[in-house]
Amino acid sequence: MIESIIGFTALIIMVFLRLPLAFAMGVVGFIGFWYINDYNWNAAMSMAARRIIDTGQDYSLSVIPLFILMGNFVTKAGLSNELYRACNAFVGHKRGGLSMSTILACGGFSAICGSSLATSATMSQVAMPPMRKYGYSDGLAAASIAAGGTLGILIPPSVMLVIYGLLTESSIRELFAAGFLPGLLGIGLYLAAVQWVVFRSPESAPPGERMPWGQRFIALRGILSTLLLFVLVMGGIYVGAFTPTEAAGIGATGAFALAAYRRKLNYQVMRDILVDTAKHLRHSSLWSFVR
Numbered sequence: 001m002i003e004s005i006i007g008f009t010a011l012i013i014m015v016f017l018r019l020p021l022a023f024a025m026g027v028v029g030f031i032g033f034w035y036i037n038d039y040n041w042n043a044a045m046s047m048a049a050r051r052i053i054d055t056g057q058d059y060s061l062s063v064i065p066l067f068i069l070m071g072n073f074v075t076k077a078g079l080s081n082e083l084y085r086a087c088n089a090f091v092g093h094k095r096g097g098l099s100m101s102t103i104l105a106c107g108g109f110s111a112i113c114g115s116s117l118a119t120s121a122t123m124s125q126v127a128m129p130p131m132r133k134y135g136y137s138d139g140l141a142a143a144s145i146a147a148g149g150t151l152g153i154l155i156p157p158s159v160m161l162v163i164y165g166l167l168t169e170s171s172i173r174e175l176f177a178a179g180f181l182p183g184l185l186g187i188g189l190y191l192a193a194v195q196w197v198v199f200r201s202p203e204s205a206p207p208g209e210r211m212p213w214g215q216r217f218i219a220l221r222g223i224l225s226t227l228l229l230f231v232l233v234m235g236g237i238y239v240g241a242f243t244p245t246e247a248a249g250i251g252a253t254g255a256f257a258l259a260a261y262r263r264k265l266n267y268q269v270m271r272d273i274l275v276d277t278a279k280h281l282r283h284s285s286l287w288s289f290v291r
Contacts, residue, residue, distance in 0.1 A: 067113060067162075068113065071118045074229075076272075079112075082222035083226055084105040086219040094207060096205035098144075103147065103187060106145070109152075113157075115159050118152070123148060128141055131144075135206050155179060157247070177238070232254060236250065
């Protein structure tokens, strides 16, 4: 009992010292294993090496970086901007409409990424400038992005659901199916929260410009490729055409093809995509836990 308390305390201290969670947990686990095996360094080193090799050879874990890679390709292809514009075309003219557009766009982007961190980072670049332009309060703007980013945890293909399924040996397909309703419920409640804030403080969210129906339908055409990619990935999983890992690979390939078709790729962009993917993985506590 005392050893557990000491180990947990050491872990918390290292985390507050901003040591990456993966290294903090690795240090505590390594030293703890060394201690409970009568200070046997060879046993601890063997355990650490075996764990690293087994994790690196785990084929099923490749689904996590592949879904995040798909989201990064979509972002570089400009599809995240089109998704936000399509949502803004229908609700942006309302008071608080830009905040609602942000939440809807976060839900749509989560459906092709699965990472809350990637969703928040992307939508902060896409949605924050328009909200500041129209005089939205910083609190409402930031809260819309932060709340919408959490939808990546629920809406398939959620990285958290993938990891939970791998750890508990549950069906990832069934977990994805179970995540749809809570995700839609979360979107609805966030939209209601925006309306409540605007009702109490109308000056915090001025209305935007109303778009004619012709431009709204044009904006919808821009997200057809995103919708088709989502249907391909999730539909293939649900009908049993391919596994979640294969779906992630197909989704990343499809997003790459879309970015290449739009001529958005070059050496620097590819490098940025890979760096961003590694960064999102490094800052993900769940991925650190699995490692």
